[in-house]
Amino acid sequence: MEKKTKTFIFAIDGATWDIIDPLIDSGVMPNMAALMKKGTKAGLTTLTPTESPQIWTSIATGARPEKHGIESFMVKVPGTDKTTLPTSNLRRKSAFWNILSSPDYSVGVVGWWSTFPAERVNGFIISDHANYYKKEILKDCLELTDNALCAPEPKETFPESLYREIEPHIRYAYEFDNSRLGRFVQLGGEDLKRLTAYSTLSRDECLSVLKYVYIYDESFRRSGLHALKKFQPDLFAVFLAGVDAVEHHFWKFMEPGKFPGVPSELAERYGKAIENYYIYLDEVLGEFLGFYSSGDRVIILSDHGHGPNVDYGTNRASGYWKIASGTHEHGPDGILLLSGPEFREGAVISGASVLDITPTLLALHGKPVGEDMDGKVLSGAFKSAFLEKNPVSTIETHSPKDMGNYVPVESGGEDEYKNKLRALGYIE
Ligand SMILES: [Zn+2]
Numbered sequence: 001m002e003k004k005t006k007t008f009i010f011a012i013d014g015a016t017w018d019i020i021d022p023l024i025d026s027g028v029m030p031n032m033a034a035l036m037k038k039g040t041k042a043g044l045t046t047l048t049p050t051e052s053p054q055i056w057t058s059i060a061t062g063a064r065p066e067k068h069g070i071e072s073f074m075v076k077v078p079g080t081d082k083t084t085l086p087t088s089n090l091r092r093k094s095a096f097w098n099i100l101s102s103p104d105y106s107v108g109v110v111g112w113w114s115t116f117p118a119e120r121v122n123g124f125i126i127s128d129h130a131n132y133y134k135k136e137i138l139k140d141c142l143e144l145t146d147n148a149l150c151a152p153e154p155k156e157t158f159p160e161s162l163y164r165e166i167e168p169h170i171r172y173a174y175e176f177d178n179s180r181l182g183r184f185v186q187l188g189g190e191d192l193k194r195l196t197a198y199s200t201l202s203r204d205e206c207l208s209v210l211k212y213v214y215i216y217d218e219s220f221r222r223s224g225l226h227a228l229k230k231f232q233p234d235l236f237a238v239f240l241a242g243v244d245a246v247e248h249h250f251w252k253f254m255e256p257g258k259f260p261g262v263p264s265e266l267a268e269r270y271g272k273a274i275e276n277y278y279i280y281l282d283e284v285l286g287e288f289l290g291f292y293s294s295g296d297r298v299i300i301l302s303d304h305g306h307g308p309n310v311d312y313g314t315n316r317a318s319g320y321w322k323i324a325s326g327t328h329e330h331g332p333d334g335i336l337l338l339s340g341p342e343f344r345e346g347a348v349i350s351g352a353s354v355l356d357i358t359p360t361l362l363a364l365h366g367k368p369v370g371e372d373m374d375g376k377v378l379s380g381a382f383k384s385a386f387l388e389k390n391p392v393s394t395i396e397t398h399s400p401k402d403m404g405n406y407v408p409v410e411s412g413g414e415d416e417y418k419n420k421l422r423a424l425g426y427i428e
Pocket of ligand 1: 014244245248328
């Protein structure tokens with residue numbers, strides 16, 4: 001049997017070419033640089049407001065938020081005045097992992113927004129709640145060594161039994177060696193003391209944000225590698241959110257001249273945090289690429305770009321925007337890189353949108369595009385011979401009529417999840 005071409009999607013919240021391009025030029029993102037040479041590059045027009053759950057769900061469905069139903073960081077519980085974190089059973093449109101999963105085609109998804117509770121697929125899903133799993137309770141469990149108290153919540157992963165396997169790969173703040181942040185910033189003695197004292201993320205403490213988002217990304221990196229090795233799915237997608245948060249909190253140290261009141265000593269010590277985070281992501285990319293051959297497809301994308309917050313330190317800034325020196329409020333483009341045998345080499349295309357990812361993935365797999373999708377196939381990224389052989393076709397919809405039948409479900413990680421969103425200014 002012919003070996004199937006595998007597809008790897010590396011999804012980075014808030015990644016921007018403005019930072020990646022110079023890092024590639026200086027040779028510190030070698031994995032990305034190699035893929036750039038063999039792929040098609042684009043800026044990715046985003047949606048406004050630039051809120052991650054709705055955009056990542058639009059990326060996954062090809063549909064606008066009003067159609068897919070995941071409209072913000074907190075969404076209304078149908079038929080009530082309450083709100084909830086957006087869960088997968090609120091989504092009213094099929095995602096690419098639903099559409100492509102079949103008895104002959106396996107998929108694996110790690111960490112993607114609004115994938116809890118994990119849906120049934122041929123393959124696996126490690127949901128976006130998996131790394132927040134009841135850490136404090138878990139800590140008690142470990143100390144009590146009473147396994148009966150430590151039964152995992154259902155639906156953190158699909159299959160449910162996968163949770164037990166990835167749990168050792170999930171990192172927790174209480175066991176984290178703070179000196180590891182020395183790869184991103186120059187830590188002073190006071191920094192280490194403060195880092196030890198942080199029990200959660202705080203929007204006022206940039207190092208606490210760096211610490212926690214690095215831990216979250218490490219959890220998905222490690223559990224993703226475990227699941228990828230075990231399942232070797234035909235399509236694998238991993239989502240990492242850390243760089244967006246680091247950009248929000250550390251931009252002023254990278255470009256201190258653009259902001260009032262940045263102490264030069266801190267600019268010196270924290271000024272490389274963002275760049276170093278991209279370098280870390282390039283290393284992670286390299287680890288995942290170790291499972292692929294040069295004939296496979298690699299797709300790298302972000303939901304929106306990121307830039308300096310021009311209101312920072314002015315009277316115009318309010319709430320979180322007094323604290324955040326990096327922003328994506330005005331919809332800077334995200335990134336897209338498509339590489340593999342079907343895509344053009346070294347090409348740059350324009351006019352790509354976050355809505356186009358799923359239609360393009362379907363065309364790549366010879367599947368019809370849903371007429372209810374708002375995006376288009378990025379035909380300019382394909383070699384012409386591929387599209388001649390595989391003309392784009394359409395189907396009325398890929399989404400079952402009864403999708404989005406919401407049933408309340410909790411993972412136990414909601415408090416920490418909300419705390420992270422609060423520290424990033426997304427919810428009050
Ligand atoms: Zn953000």
